[in-house]
Amino acid sequence: MRNPLQNAAAGITPKSPGGTPGSPGHAPGAGHAAASLAELVTYRTVSIRAGGTSRAGAGGETAEFESFIAALPRLYPAVHAAMELERVNGHALLYRWPGSAVAEDPAAGHRASVLMAHYDVVPADDPGEWTHPPFSGHNDGTFLWGRGTLDDKGQLVAILEAAERLLLAGYAPAHDLYFSFGNNEETAGNSAAAAADLLAGRGVLPWLVLDEGGAVAGGAFPGVSRPAAVVGVAEKGILDVELLTRDPGGHASTPPRMGATARLARAITRIERSPFPQSLPEVTAEMLRRFGPHTPPPLRAVFANVALLRAPITWLFGRLGSETNAMTRTTVAITTLEGSSGANVLAATAKANANIRVAVGETVEGTMALLRRIIRDPKVELHVVEGNGPSPVSPSSGAQWDLLADCIGQVFPEAIITPYIMMGGTDSRRFTGICGAVYRFAPFFMDVRARGSIHAVDEKIGLETLEQGVRFYETLMREL
């Protein structure tokens, strides 16, 4: 049972009027979060995939990661005075805020929680297209512009800002609280796995893990006018499979029947014509049930009876569009193609990459077996390049879920709160082996346009949106 007065107090942040941001003993003033994020956006912490492995960046890029890390103690002095900080795997950061109850009762350490974010970003390849340069951190009084503001430096700043305010207000959490900040999420790097291994090696099995993923989404569902706080309880698997065909090769003037390229093309057409089987995951059915009362009448009746109408809803999802289709099955996208390098030379080998998103409940082995059956040609070689199966599903009820829902409800009272399955991947999947309550949610309002700007042009965060995110973490940290 939480103290409602304590919760109410969480929204009232002591301000130091006219005080220097970050000056010791005073809570950071209004605008401190935005000013910090603006500075952190200017460090070009672009993670680059090289030869299938990720790295923080070579040469000058490593310097950007170092500059980012070096700025944090200056921006958040109270956090860096109170919390232990260690580097993981080079440039990932793991903070520990010792719980106040752990000193008297070591067992309380078992209720440790982990708040996650990542500070690497994808490149901004077309800076000329941006309204304000992508690494400028331009503040126009309403929005803070730049690569990483939403994905995911904004979340990192909201966490640190909330902790700084609580520390300066004399607060410490009851249980150990960890912040795990990744440096290679965008390249599916191994820092988060290293952090999870480190914690597991110390016997820390977190009670709750919260990472990026969902958001408070406007226009998330057709016909629903209220925003939806979508909390990821699971994520699909991501698998890259190379399709390879071979041929003796030779001159293009005397082509054989079914050469390497034709064989590969036939395999690709077969994949395109035979989608993986459909099903409506229980989490998605639960989401429809929660949206139901807020949809217009015909849909409302349908979603109130999801259990009875599961088969036709699933069928419909497969035909409504690519997003709803992806919610009901494993999907395969052929992303790269390679044949001969000469216009008049037959291909000795032809290759394609299949980027496969494995549905929750399926396995890598089962997916590969079905792919072989769909291609039905033993001369097409299949090689798993990299990837992993889907994550386990965290519960949409119970103490951790209720706590999250309660904190979301306090900061976003208008939002419909619902679990969902993420189509993309996050670092948090590395923690599912040591924690049964892994959730994916950024406490930021994002309309359709904001969501479309992630990994694209004109990424920006509203100043009020950032402040709401800080308030969410303050509310949450008081309960951990």
Ligand SMILES: [Zn+2]
């Ligand atoms: Zn991200």
